[in-house]
Amino acid sequence: MTGTGKLIRLILRRDRSILPLWAVLLGLVPAGYVASFEGLFPTEADRVEYAQVSASNAGFVTLYGPLHGSSLGELVAWRAGFLPVLVALCALLTVVRHTRTDEEVGRTELIGAASIGRHAPLAAALITTCAASLLLGAVLTAAMLGQGMPAEGSVAFGAEMALAGCAFAGVGAITAQLTSSARSARSIAIVALGVSFVLRVGGDVSAIGDGSLSWLSWLSPLGWVQHLFPYGVNNWWPAVLTILFTLVAASVAAVLLTRRDFGAGLLPARLGPASASFGSPFALAWRLHRGLLLGWTVGFALLGLIFGGVGGSVVDIASDNQGLSDIFARLGGSDALVDSYFAGTAGIVGLIAACYAVQATLRLRDEEQTGNAEAVLSTAVSRYTWAGTHLFFSLLGPAVVLTAAGVATALAYPAGDFGAILAGTLVQLPAVWVLAALAVLTFGLLPRLSAVAWAAPAVCLLILLVGQTLQLDQWFLDISPFTHVPHLPGGEASATPLVTLTLIAAALTAVGIAGLRRRNIPD
Amino acid sequence: MTEAIDATGLVKRFGKVTALDGLDLHVATGEVHGFLGPNGAGKTTAIRILLGLMRHNGGRVTLLGGDPWSEATALHKRLAYVPGDVTLWPTLTGGEVIDLLGRLRGGLSGQRKAELLERFQLDPRKKGRTYSKGNRQKVALIAALASDVELLILDEPTSGLDPLMEEVFRQVILEEKRRGDRTVLLSSHILAEVEALCDRLTIIRDGRTVETGTLTDMRHLTRTTIQAQLAGPPDGLATLTGVHDFQLDHDRVRFDVDTDALEPALQKLVQVGVRSLVSQPPSLEELFLRQYQRADR
Numbered sequence: 001m002t003g004t005g006k007l008i009r010l011i012l013r014r015d016r017s018i019l020p021l022w023a024v025l026l027g028l029v030p031a032g033y034v035a036s037f038e039g040l041f042p043t044e045a046d047r048v049e050y051a052q053v054s055a056s057n058a059g060f061v062t063l064y065g066p067l068h069g070s071s072l073g074e075l076v077a078w079r080a081g082f083l084p085v086l087v088a089l090c091a092l093l094t095v096v097r098h099t100r101t102d103e104e105v106g107r108t109e110l111i112g113a114a115s116i117g118r119h120a121p122l123a124a125a126l127i128t129t130c131a132a133s134l135l136l137g138a139v140l141t142a143a144m145l146g147q148g149m150p151a152e153g154s155v156a157f158g159a160e161m162a163l164a165g166c167a168f169a170g171v172g173a174i175t176a177q178l179t180s181s182a183r184s185a186r187s188i189a190i191v192a193l194g195v196s197f198v199l200r201v202g203g204d205v206s207a208i209g210d211g212s213l214s215w216l217s218w219l220s221p222l223g224w225v226q227h228l229f230p231y232g233v234n235n236w237w238p239a240v241l242t243i244l245f246t247l248v249a250a251s252v253a254a255v256l257l258t259r260r261d262f263g264a265g266l267l268p269a270r271l272g273p274a275s276a277s278f279g280s281p282f283a284l285a286w287r288l289h290r291g292l293l294l295g296w297t298v299g300f301a302l303l304g305l306i307f308g309g310v311g312g313s314v315v316d317i318a319s320d321n322q323g324l325s326d327i328f329a330r331l332g333g334s335d336a337l338v339d340s341y342f343a344g345t346a347g348i349v350g351l352i353a354a355c356y357a358v359q360a361t362l363r364l365r366d367e368e369q370t371g372n373a374e375a376v377l378s379t380a381v382s383r384y385t386w387a388g389t390h391l392f393f394s395l396l397g398p399a400v401v402l403t404a405a406g407v408a409t410a411l412a413y414p415a416g417d418f419g420a421i422l423a424g425t426l427v428q429l430p431a432v433w434v435l436a437a438l439a440v441l442t443f444g445l446l447p448r449l450s451a452v453a454w455a456a457p458a459v460c461l462l463i464l465l466v467g468q469t470l471q472l473d474q475w476f477l478d479i480s481p482f483t484h485v486p487h488l489p490g491g492e493a494s495a496t497p498l499v500t501l502t503l504i505a506a507a508l509t510a511v512g513i514a515g516l517r518r519r520n521i522p523d
Numbered sequence: 524m525t526e527a528i529d530a531t532g533l534v535k536r537f538g539k540v541t542a543l544d545g546l547d548l549h550v551a552t553g554e555v556h557g558f559l560g561p562n563g564a565g566k567t568t569a570i571r572i573l574l575g576l577m578r579h580n581g582g583r584v585t586l587l588g589g590d591p592w593s594e595a596t597a598l599h600k601r602l603a604y605v606p607g608d609v610t611l612w613p614t615l616t617g618g619e620v621i622d623l624l625g626r627l628r629g630g631l632s633g634q635r636k637a638e639l640l641e642r643f644q645l646d647p648r649k650k651g652r653t654y655s656k657g658n659r660q661k662v663a664l665i666a667a668l669a670s671d672v673e674l675l676i677l678d679e680p681t682s683g684l685d686p687l688m689e690e691v692f693r694q695v696i697l698e699e700k701r702r703g704d705r706t707v708l709l710s711s712h713i714l715a716e717v718e719a720l721c722d723r724l725t726i727i728r729d730g731r732t733v734e735t736g737t738l739t740d741m742r743h744l745t746r747t748t749i750q751a752q753l754a755g756p757p758d759g760l761a762t763l764t765g766v767h768d769f770q771l772d773h774d775r776v777r778f779d780v781d782t783d784a785l786e787p788a789l790q791k792l793v794q795v796g797v798r799s800l801v802s803q804p805p806s807l808e809e810l811f812l813r814q815y816q817r818a819d820r
């Protein structure tokens with residue numbers, strides 16, 4: 001572990017702009033909710049009614065988690081329920097970046113010679129990331145106290161976010177030991193986060209229905225931290241559980257590290273064929289995209305199964321709960337409730353598909369940066385063909401994964417209208433294309449800023465999460481292409497927005513490709 | 524069309540940085556042409572322009588009789604390129620990459636591939652991520668050499684190869700040369716390699732061509748070092764054109780003299796009277812060092 005301190009300083013220097021961005025900015029988000037909830041629900045009675053409806057709305061529970069109270073603090077903490085996922089994502093990306101990525105590109109080797117212990121890079125990455133998570137928690141606690149919220153609840157609220165970060169820093173540390181490529185390490189860690197999210201959703205939504213699967217939440221670190229219930233019961237023992245999990249994960253990573261060779265993964269590299277059975281640019285793109293496509297398709301099918309499977313709970317609540325029947329009647333009856341639930345989950349699925357689309361599109365930039373693009377473009381492959389073969393996957397891949405999600409949802413909810421549920425998912429495609437096209441645009445015109453393409457799904461997610469809560473202006477909500485997608489099932493099906501979004505996507509793609517045709521490679 | 528590469532006055536700017544500033548490069552069909560210059564001189568940039576990966580801001584260039592930017596795809600069927608820093612797709616094996624690149628260029632000979640794998644002692648079944656730097660380099664080299672093309676563009680192809688493999692590379696290029704059906708542009712920092720392989724060479728510095736010609740021409744530009752013990756004072760020797768770095772220590776002199784000025788300098792020595800004389804033969808190495816070093820000025 002010698003040299004850990006030095007490496008921590010190095011990490012802080014390299015991440016001096018990105019670390020504060022997520023640690024402070026994400027920490028400040030919930031404080032903004034306080035005023036808006038006070039404005040929306042000024043009286044106790046308003047809050048109780050809202051809480052009753054929300055606590056049993058499967059769509060809300062899916063996004064934000066379980067709700068057990070109606071105080072202002074509880075509502076705010078509940079509404080910030082998607083934040084742990086974002087914090088966990090930032091944490092695992094940071095850990096992988098400072099362990100496996102460095103090792104893969106040889107930076108670790110460079111500093112490794114300078115009397116630095118074998119475990120130091122791992123320790124430095126973990127310590128820094130956990131410290132950043134704790135900072136985030138502290139910022140959140142301070143901001144909530146500043147809004148005049150109760151002390152214990154504010155501390156519990158801060159702890160919820162901080163521990164989500166620590167737990168997934170541990171997960172990232174383990175996956176970084178498994179394979180020799182940073183990309184695979186990242187993918188495995190993100191899949192673990194996805195599984196954790198899906199388990200929490202399954203358990204929580206089941207809990208508001210018949211409760212038979214509510215134990216699923218307890219298999220998920222995201223489920224644990226959400227069961228702190230800040231400002232309500234202020235449960236502390238799930239926090240202890242999460243701390244133990246983090247320590248175990250860090251130790252496992254440290255042991256795995258000593259079991260493997262430098263630069264290698266634990267999963268052994270196997271020999272492959274000595275000659276290729278393929279020889280076209282399209283076949284190459286297929287080889288590079290197929291793993292990603294397969295992984296996302298399986299993930300989307302699982303997500304669809306969960307979303308569809310808990311659909312039944314939505315009906316149960318509506319029919320069983322006497323006290324709520326009035327409210328549901330006002331909202332349009334149980335059919336409308338189920339419809340709006342599936343329209344809501346379709347929106348979430350669409351946004352996740354957009355992340356896949358952006359990731360697949362930015363493979364082009366990966367190829368350029370590694371130098372592989374240079375090798376391919378120095379053969380008789382034109383730039384159009386090269387870009388086209390990759391875009392085939394980043395534009396049609398989302399159609400495949402959305403179909404998988406839609407079909408799985410509909411199959412898992414046999415009482416519903418198969419066609420309508422599938423359609424609700426597929427109408428997301430034009431909005432997904434717009435975000436993919438924005439990635440093509442940045443890649444073609446401003447290649448060095450390609451990573452900025454991730455801002456688009458981030459902004460759309462933000463609009464989805466805080467847009468209605470903060471009662472933002474319609475023009476702001478309209479920025480997100482997903483705002484314009486018809487809400488199916490239940491809503492009005494209209495082709496106009498779909499055609500418009502597709503045309504916008506086509507135009508952006510065309511401009512991006514034209515930019516690519518003109519520019520230096522590599523740039 | 525006798526020139527495989529014909530570039531005159533090439534200019535390439537990256538924002539404020541001028542990477543190429545009037546570069547001339549002429550490579551005749553069938554020759555092995557050395558391309559030398561200090562780090563950052565612009566070799567890789569020039570090669571990328573030849574490959575249509577980058578667009579030049581000034582000057583004119585033809586490659587195999589065509590425009591490298593607008594006719595890139597057609598021209599690339601006739602050439603193979605080995606980049607200076609070879610990366611491979613982590614999940615493809617070396618053998619797959621060789622076949623793939625060969626087919627994308629328009630065909631490769633399976634027999635030639637097998638022969639080169641044998642000579643370079645490369646295991647083609649390993650995945651890209653598990654190859655060492657030298658072995659990655661070999662994959663790209665074999666892919667280029669086994670391809671059915673008339674022009675090879677090699678950017679520091681032996682960086683990372685061990686001396687044994689470097690020797691194999693030299694043998695293979697010498698065989699190509701004997702067969703005489705391929706043109707090779709070889710960018711390199713290894714002088715012995717250039718001396719052994721190249722018919723002609725071009726030295727560039729700061730994006731400009733400073734020297735170009737055959738090795739024999741180059742030897743003309745080299746200087747012989749003379750050390751002599753003289754019978755009398757060496758009047759006028761120091762100011763003779765072509766004499767450089769003149770040093771006098773009692774009756775001993777030491778100076779460098781251009782090959783062209785060797786005769787007048789020797790005559791002068793004989794006039795004065797020579798007691799002993801040591802002459803060091805001209806070396807290309809010194810010429811290169813001299814050309815490289817001027818960059819510091």
Ligand SMILES: Nc1ncnc2c1ncn2[C@@H]1O[C@H](COP(=O)(O)OP(=O)(O)OP(=O)(O)O)[C@@H](O)[C@H]1O
Pocket residue numbers: 522523537540541542560561562563564565566567568569607
């Ligand atoms: N994409 C780019 N953007 C900005 N500057 C660049 C770019 N590519 C090259 N340069 C600059 O152009 C100059 C020439 O670089 P180049 O890579 O062509 O040199 P080189 O002769 O190949 O050097 P070496 O022997 O180190 O490989 C350098 O000053 C370099 O910094």
Ligand SMILES: [Mg+2]
Pocket residue numbers: 566567568607678
């Ligand atoms: Mg170079």
